[in-house]
Amino acid sequence: MKNKIALFLMAVLVVFSPVSAGITGVSSIQAEAAVKNPVKVSLSTTTPKQNSTITLNVSGVPKNTAYTGTIYYKTTKTPVSGKVGVANKIKISRATKGYKVKVEIVVKHNKQTYKSYAYFTPR
Numbered sequence: 001m002k003n004k005i006a007l008f009l010m011a012v013l014v015v016f017s018p019v020s021a022g023i024t025g026v027s028s029i030q031a032e033a034a035v036k037n038p039v040k041v042s043l044s045t046t047t048p049k050q051n052s053t054i055t056l057n058v059s060g061v062p063k064n065t066a067y068t069g070t071i072y073y074k075t076t077k078t079p080v081s082g083k084v085g086v087a088n089k090i091k092i093s094r095a096t097k098g099y100k101v102k103v104e105i106v107v108k109h110n111k112q113t114y115k116s117y118a119y120f121t122p123r
Contacts, residue, residue, distance in 0.1 A: 041105045041118040048092055050122050056080070056088040058116075061109040069105040080105075095122040 037060075044055035058067050063085035071078040074096040082088040084107065095101055103118045 035112065037114045037116060039105065039107045039114040039116040041103060041116045043103065043118050043120055046118075046120045047123050048120055050092070050094050050097060053089050053091050054120060056082070056090055056103065056105075056118070058082065058084045058088075058105055058107065060084070060116075061107055061114075065107060065109055067105050067107045069103065072102040072104065074099045074101075092120075092122060097122050 039058065039060040042057045042059075044057075048054050061084055063083070065084040067082055067084060069080045071080055071090070080088065080090065080103070092101075098121060100119050100121045103120070105116050105118075107114045107116075
């Protein structure tokens, strides 16, 4: 009988241990937050006219670090690339007026991959 109680108590300890309950002092959310995204993406304007040129700037990691990305227009996706700290001129052509365009930038630095976004709405 004592052996059965001892086994039961050990099973309870395993099931309700701090590790299995996720009470380890650092949650997965905290671990993800520990790797903060330093990359910032900015645009010269968020409401450009059709057929105009906007300037894309990427910062937050060392200058001249390469980046790639995609501009998501209403019906097309356009690849974009450049270097951090170097202004990148982008011709928006006849982007649909009133449609919010997403600019996604991906930077790889120190064995980490960071994604940042900016948006513009043509007028």
